[in-house]
């Protein structure tokens with residue numbers, strides 16, 4: 001554990017989001033985790049569900065085991081077959097997984113990425129929830145959170161290398177913005193960081209590239225991708241292009257918050273978090289999803305997953 005933690009905090013202070021995305025920031029990794037949350041445990045099962053090359057799957061599973069998100073165990077004492085089980089660290093990502101699910105519910109695409117639905121056991125209703133502050137119970141929105149860096153922002157040169165590799169990023173996105181699923185958007189580190197930055201305030205291209213230590217063309221490419229996804233809007237102000245988030249992106253905010261929070265819990269190696277996020281009530285942001293139907297908190301213990309029912313009502317939630 002120490003070894004891995006030391007590795008993840010070896011660089012200078014960055015954001016909580018970036019620390020977390022060093023582990024999660026890969027589209028396949030997120031898709032594998034999504035299937036694992038949905039109950040898949042077998043190598044062959046992942047392969048079939050994700051249609052992922054064996055070699056790629058094997059590398060990603062090894063990565064997840066190395067990061068202590070998964071471990072290999074025997075299916076049963078009498079069975080030598082191995083399966084991949086999730087660790088507490090992975091289960092602690094539950095809010096991020098609900099965010100992804102809710103994102104897909106709100107933004108259905110032609111690709112059927114949600115063959116299952118999540119049901120809140122307490123009220124028996126299909127999951128529909130808002131991300132709320134555990135102190136004041138008000139919703140956590142981009143407008144109600146302020147972010148303060150506890151260290152000046154610095155960048156680790158390794159990050160820049162990692163982020164140059166956008167071929168891998170688009171590979172799992174099924175190609176093309178239309179089919180882009182939230183899980184693979186999460187896997188695009190740069191897109192996440194741009195959104196996270198723009199949620200705080202609109203910025204122009206140069207400031208985004210500088211602020212995130214990106215090459216201009218990388219920044220421009222990702223902004224274009226976010227624009228095509230309807231998450232970001234581009235406006236020209238004088239000779240500068242200014243970017244801001246569109247309302248559709250707000251649904252993405254709980255995902256960034258829950259991943260940052262997870263990063264603080266698991267990726268700091270005992271160090272203080274690189275930033276603090278404060279809710280409008282004055283307390284540090286600790287969010288949870290709160291059921292729209294019964295008002296109860298959503299957690300792994302009080303939800304279950306079932307195959308999707310009745311196509312007719314698929315658009316019913318909004």
Ligand SMILES: [Zn+2]
Nearest residue numbers: 133136279281
């Ligand atoms: Zn609050």
Ligand SMILES: [Zn+2]
Nearest residue numbers: 120123291294
């Ligand atoms: Zn409920």
